[in-house]
Amino acid sequence: MFSEYHLNGIFDEMFEAAGEPRGHYRSVYTRLAALSNDAFQRRRRMADLSFKNQGITFTVYSDTTGVEKIFPFDLIPRIVPSNEWETIEKGLSQRLMALNAFCRDVYHEQRILREKIIPAELIYSAKMFRREMLGLQVPRDIYIHICGTDLIRDKTGQYLVLEDNGRTPSGVSYVLENRAVMKRVFPVLFGAYRVRGIEDYPHNLLHCLQNVAPQAREDPTVVILTPGIYNSAYFEHSFLARQMGVELVEGRDLIVDNNSVYMRTVAGLRKVDVIYRRVDDDFLDPLTFRPDSSLGVPGLMNAYRCGNVALVNAVGTGVADDKAIYPYVPDMIRFYLNEEPILNNVPTYICSRESDRKYVLEHLHELVVKSTNESGGYGMLMGHQSTSAERAKFAEMIKKDPRNFIAQPIVELSQHPSLIDDRFEGRRIDLRPYLLSFGDKVVVMPGGLTRVALRRGSLVVNSSQGGGSKDTWVLEEDGESPPLLQPELVPEGVTV
Amino acid sequence: MTQSQMMNGQDRGVTGVVNRPMLSRVADAMYWMSRYVERAEHISRILVETSSLLTDIGDLAPALRREYWRDVLRVLGLDSGEVAEELLKGTDEEVAFRICNFMTFEPDNPSSLLGCLTLARENARSVRENISAEMWENLNTLYWSLRGDEAQARYDESAQELYRQVLLGTRLFAGLTDQTLAHGQGWLFTQIGKSLERLDLVCRTIAARSMLLLNADMAIDSDERNIHWMSLLRNCGSLEAYRRIHVGDMEPESVVAFLVLERRFPQSIRYCVHHAHDAAVRVRAEIDPHTTDQAVRILGRLNTQLEYADVGEIERIGLIAYLGQIRAATTDAAEALRNSYFLH
Incomplete structure (x- = not known):
């Protein structure tokens, strides 16, 4: 199935040269090359059915009716050797520390503007700059608690940061579900590699949320705020609530009274301490932002200002996400951390x-x-x-x-083999790792969402533009890939 | 808002485990999810039984064919109006074909199987974190079995088979609900929903059938009557259980007494009322011990009434009126539940 594979003159993740897989891909290559098309299609059907039955879908709005689709899953794993990952991890942590310092600065002293490192008019003209946040004290000075940075690789294989998603990055649920499906569909192959686990992400996320509870309350009440079941990322909101064992609320479930936030329960009102909101700034509070929003909670910003509730991510982090401010991130790293950037910008x-x-x-x-x-x-x-x-x-x-x-x-994004109809073809990919900030440290999930531009020649990997995703394996240690011990057996007719 | 309503944090039960009151919206969705699944089960059973009954006795009682199909609509309150007239036009075959289609796939009919399962799934989707993965996957698969491309083809090949699969799927859902979900507040609301829906549908089914038989009494000779009462038991999923208790007896009084007053059988009205009352009492105890609410009161009274009722009482009041009273109380209980828990 690799017989007609072309390297296309760009960086290929699996192959050094035609027919020569890189060391860490050798076992995957051998395994895939030995599989018949039928066997591969059977696994693909197993995976697709599993996603559909579990309702792991996103909603695409074409006209007035939304259509539920499964996020196309590409069965060939992307593998990142541990030494490469080490650099990525350090680079991402450094970047997030600087972005948080920047948010804190922009909404307080504004040293970086006064020292003319970033032009002030660029900040004030940023659509996502929130005047309401000036002087507002957020818990532990963390603004971007959860970050999903997009990385790409250029022709030489160098990792570059394409954008920092510091508002409400999505996709982490697919990372976890992709891994679960992969383990079922290719158990032997997965077992042969020493892949770093990602299953503790929900646990870490819960700690990250509890970490910013007001007044260091013991056993704080954490909720996830969703726009509702018609939102395209609803599956993820529900998934994370389930994984963490917290309530998933809609705006209408919350009420602000005397500057505190409560949720409506069968036993009356219950206080809420931390809101992981998956609703954009604009829709959070009709009294402060868009008055026509029915997704938010009237009075929420006042409760936030009083320090009675924590919002994750903080309001106004979009200023660090502005594409015209992005070019200054390397300068931020130098300015706030006195370090040289480990990962470069485009x-x-x-x-x-x-x-x-x-x-x-x-x-x-x-x-x-x-x-x-x-x-x-x-x-x-x-x-x-x-x-x-x-x-x-x-x-x-x-x-x-x-x-x-x-x-x-x-940028000529790197390519990776994808199963296209009945053979493998190179398709462009990127990588979105997920970061959690605890203030003094950053926890990076080993791996992330590898998105694939499934249309031939396309450089756009977004799911709304025909993208799919892959499981991403970060290896525990370096070296050649392991030999395979036994053939992969998945009996016909078995549903997973 | 009173001070007691604004309690900080969470309550700890006797085991020291956090006993979080659930969101009102979630309780509402769990209740309705359960109701819609129960409705889908009852509809698929009626469709299976009506088709097979008419295959058996169609030739014996040609005058009744159309009435039986009208009966299916009557159980769901769809038997009057223009839509019903359109459905009941033409030859018997056309009517059967049209009504089956209408009750299976019709998107504009919220009481079609697809309509019920769509609503059940939407409710489940909005509370996925509160139900088990097994429940969700089962309901989702069931939904896709009616929504997918192959559904129409499978239906054309054998509608009976499709209905039987829906029946199996909804029963599996009930079993999974019992076995994979903690029997806390959420589960209790599913039980109340299921019981109220079932008892309402059983009331409607008995009323519709007895009206039909009353009106057509002259046209049916007594040998055939048994078949019609048996089919009522079948529609309510109760024939086998009935036979084991009333051996060789198909008297209308016995059938009605069984469906209304039998203490031990989960499809009977009395059992449902008892179960709903029990669940409502336990919800109250979890949320605010040592108090009661309107839903508990209504269901408690009805429960006691059925506990001490006998066939004679039903006859004195008249079956239709008696069932009407039960349905009215059920509606009141549902309304009280809404006010106590869902509208905070």
């Missing part, structure tokens, strides 16, 4: 800078243009795949509102 042109803008407008065909506040692969121009009409439209938009755009050279 070079970025900020359209509000005149020289950058001039360059961008002249080189649109070879750049990726992104709107600074969109996510999910929306509001993007892929220069090399665009028509001249699209480029003209973006040029117009950039001139009209330069603050809202950045541009980056097209």
Whole structure:
């Protein structure tokens, strides 16, 4: 099934050269090469059915009706050797420490603006900058408790940070479910590798949430706030609530009284201490933000301001997530931590800078243009795949509102074999590891969500744009991959 | 808001284990999830039994064929109005075909099997963290077995088989609910929902059938009557249990007494009332011991009434009126439950 595999002249995760797998992929390669197409398809059906029956789905809104889809799962695991992971882990922790210091600074002393390391107008013009947060004391000075940083690899295999998702990153439930399915579908292969476990994530997440409970309350009440069952990430909200054993609440389940937050239970009102909210800032509190929001809780911001409830992530972290502020993260690391960045950024042109803008407008065909506040692969121009009409439209938009755009050279993302119909083909991937901040330390889940652009030639991995995902194996120690002991036996007709 | 309502933190039960009161919305969804699954079970059973009864006796009682299909609609309160008239037009075969379709897949009919299971699943989905993985997977699989591409093909091949699978799936759900969910507040609300739904449907089914037989009494000779009362027991999933107690006796009075007053059989009205009352008392004890509420009062009274009732009493009041009283009390109990627990 590898016979027609092409390396496409970019970095390939599995192969050093045609037909030559890298050391840590050798067992996987041997195993996959020996499997017949039938055997592989059977495993694929097992995995798909398992996702469907368990309702592990996300909702895609095309017209007015939402369609539940399973997140396409690609059975071939991505493997990260331990020495590579060590660098990633250090680099990500460093970055999150700096981002939290930055949020704290921007909403208090603003040293980084006064010392002119970041232009003040860039901050004040950021859509996600929340004036309401100025001077507000958040528990333990943690703003971004949960972070899902997107990493990509360039042509040389160097890991680069594409964006820091410091608002409400999603996808971690798929990481955990992918692993569970993988263990069932390829038990022997999985057992042969020493893969670092990820199953303690919900436990760590609960500790991370309890860590910021107001007044260090013993046995604090933690809840997850969801927009409801029609939200595209509802499965994940419910999944995390189940894994942690906490209540999943909707806005209508909560009420603010005398600046404290309560939930409506069958026995009356019960106090809530920590809210892991999966509702955007804008919809959190109709009295402070969008008045038309029915997803939030009136008065929540007052309770937050009084220190009676903790919100995770804090309000206003989007300022660190702004794509025009992202280019300054290496400077933040130097400024707050006095360290050199371990992981590099993708070079970025900020359209509000005149020289950058001039360059961008002249080189649109070879750049990726992104709107600074969109996510999910929306509001993007892929220069090399665009028509001249699209480029003209973006040029117009950039001139009209330069603050809202950045541009980056097209990074040739690394590729990884994917099962496409009845054979393996290279498809572009990225990696989203999940980080938890405890203030003085950061816990990085070993692995993360490897997203795959399943459309041929596509560089966009978002699930809303036809992306899928893989299990990601971080190895315990380095060295050649292990030999296989016994063949993988999954009897026909067995459902998993 | 009184001071006692605003208790801080959580209560600890006698075992020292945290006894968290559940969210009102969650209690509401668990109750309805359970009701819709029970409704789907009853509907699939009626569809199976009606089709097979008409295969057996269709030729003997041609006048009754259409009435039997009207009966299916009547049990769910769908027997009047334009939709019902449309469904009951044409030849007997057309009517059977149309009503089966309407009760199985019709998206505009919330009482179709697909409609019930969609609502059950939506409720389950909104409280997934409060039910077991087994319950969710079972209900989700059941839903997809009616929603998937193959569902229509399987139905065309054998509707009976499809109904039997739904029956099996809903019973499995009830079993999983008992065996994989802690018998705490959430489970108690599923029990109340299941019992109230079942007793309401059994009341409706008896009333519909006895009206049909009353009106058609002249047209049926006495040998055939047995078949019709047996089919009522079948519709309520009670034939085998009945036979073991009333050997060789198919008198209408005995059948009615069994369905209404039998103490030991889970499909009977009295059993359901007892079970619902018991669950309501235990919910109250978990949430606010040493107090009572309106739902407990209503169900307690009804329970006592049925405990001391006999067939003579039903005859004096009249079967239809008697069932009407029970249904009215059930509706009141459901309303009281809503006010006490779901509307905080």
